[in-house]
Amino acid sequence: MSAQMLMQPKQQPPVPFVDLAAQYRTIAAEINQATSKVIEDTDFILGREVNLFEEEFAAFCEAGYAVGVDSGTSALELALRAYDIGPGDEVITAANTFIATALAISHAGAKPVLVDVDPLTHTIDVAGIARAITQHTKAILPVHLYGHPAHMAPIRQLGAKSGIIVIEDACQAHGARYEGKRAGSLGDAAAFSFYPGKNLGAYGDGGMVVTHDREVAERLRMLRNYGQKEKYHHLFRGYNRRLDTLQAAILRVKLKYLERWNAARRFNAKLYHDFLEGTGVVTPAETPGVESVWHLYVVLSEHRDTLRERLVSRGIGASIHYPIPIHLQPAYKDLGYKQGDFPVTEGLASRILSLPMFAELTSEQVQFIAETIREFMSADANRQPSSKVLSQAR
Numbered sequence: 001m002s003a004q005m006l007m008q009p010k011q012q013p014p015v016p017f018v019d020l021a022a023q024y025r026t027i028a029a030e031i032n033q034a035t036s037k038v039i040e041d042t043d044f045i046l047g048r049e050v051n052l053f054e055e056e057f058a059a060f061c062e063a064g065y066a067v068g069v070d071s072g073t074s075a076l077e078l079a080l081r082a083y084d085i086g087p088g089d090e091v092i093t094a095a096n097t098f099i100a101t102a103l104a105i106s107h108a109g110a111k112p113v114l115v116d117v118d119p120l121t122h123t124i125d126v127a128g129i130a131r132a133i134t135q136h137t138k139a140i141l142p143v144h145l146y147g148h149p150a151h152m153a154p155i156r157q158l159g160a161k162s163g164i165i166v167i168e169d170a171c172q173a174h175g176a177r178y179e180g181k182r183a184g185s186l187g188d189a190a191a192f193s194f195y196p197g198k199n200l201g202a203y204g205d206g207g208m209v210v211t212h213d214r215e216v217a218e219r220l221r222m223l224r225n226y227g228q229k230e231k232y233h234h235l236f237r238g239y240n241r242r243l244d245t246l247q248a249a250i251l252r253v254k255l256k257y258l259e260r261w262n263a264a265r266r267f268n269a270k271l272y273h274d275f276l277e278g279t280g281v282v283t284p285a286e287t288p289g290v291e292s293v294w295h296l297y298v299v300l301s302e303h304r305d306t307l308r309e310r311l312v313s314r315g316i317g318a319s320i321h322y323p324i325p326i327h328l329q330p331a332y333k334d335l336g337y338k339q340g341d342f343p344v345t346e347g348l349a350s351r352i353l354s355l356p357m358f359a360e361l362t363s364e365q366v367q368f369i370a371e372t373i374r375e376f377m378s379a380d381a382n383r384q385p386s387s388k389v390l391s392q393a394r
């Protein structure tokens with residue numbers, strides 16, 4: 001080996017943000033068998049696999065009923081419609097969420113009312129909800145962001161006191177727990193997404209509404225299927241928003257592995273936490289009584305943009321969720337919010353960085369990412385942890 005070679009840093013293979021192919025390789029035979037069966041049976045629309053997956057997913061969520069739909073956005077919108085929420089109504093949600101949460105409220109005909117988030121969990125601020133409630137408020141829509149449940153106990157109390165329903169946006173939280181209970185069983189209803197990159201992801205779009213209420217589940221079954229209970233008898237103007245049978249067959253296979261995959265994510269989060277100690281980036285943590293499923297692993301840095309460039313230049317897929325808050329998006333100009341309205345959300349938007357996170361991520365990969373961050377942070381004295389940043393660590 002020449003001296004030149006010894007001095008070169010070891011070339012590391014790239015680490016994608018998420019590696020769906022790695023996961024598929026571990027279950028390919030089962031998936032191919034399940035999809036072939038649906039095709040051979042030509043059981044495409046609301047087939048047997050949809051029913052079975054709904055039963056299994058409801059049981060997984062420790063809830064009574066589950067109704068499969070075509071996306072997480074549809075799950076949110078139809079959940080609101082199932083409670084007759086529409087024009088003239090207000091729905092309170094977090095300023096720091098994926099745009100789909102607000103879009104679903106708008107598409108139901110209601111008005112999204114945004115509330116800032118808690119700087120520690122990045123989930124909706126409970127005191128802010130209390131201040132935002134008006135006589136028009138019909139629902140609170142907390143988001144279990146990054147797989148970490150929102151502060152559901154005080155939110156439920158607020159809802160009960162004001163006669164307002166609570167719908168969980170659990171699109172990032174399949175399997176998460178709050179005070180021992182599963183996401184999906186913590187409110188009146190909950191919406192899940194099976195977008196491919198979610199903790200439980202289909203090979204296309206899909207979604208689910210979960211509820212304890214049998215009548216709400218019945219309405220949802222009609223809402224997703226042209227407003228009919230019996231074929232060609234239409235009680236109201238419903239939609240075509242069904243979960244595809246092929247996707248349900250795939251999701252049934254994957255649901256069996258979800259606990260294992262979530263445990264691997266939890267393990268990887270712990271590794272990140274340990275490897276990143278003392279680097280000066282703020283690492284995320286769980287609040288007591290919560291079991292996050294780590295859909296995303298989001299760190300904070302004052303040097304986010306240059307840090308991200310460094311990671312990307314080393315082949316590490318670092319990303320931002322979400323770079324522009326909803327109230328500053330052109331799509332929501334008409335809500336009348338302005339810069340400065342949600343200081344915590346706005347502050348996070350310039351500091352958050354999502355590191356690669358998936359079940360198949362190896363310890364060596366996590367270590368490589370952490371070392372790349374440590375090297376970047378220690379190269380410049382200005383990047384060393386300040387007491388201000390440390391005080392925000394959780």
Ligand SMILES: *Cc1c(COP(=O)(O)O)cnc(C)c1O
Nearest residue numbers: 071072073098100101171193195
């Ligand atoms: C993914 C996601 C949605 C939307 O789900 P789709 O299946 O993509 O429609 C809604 N809310 C949150 C928080 C999400 O992460």
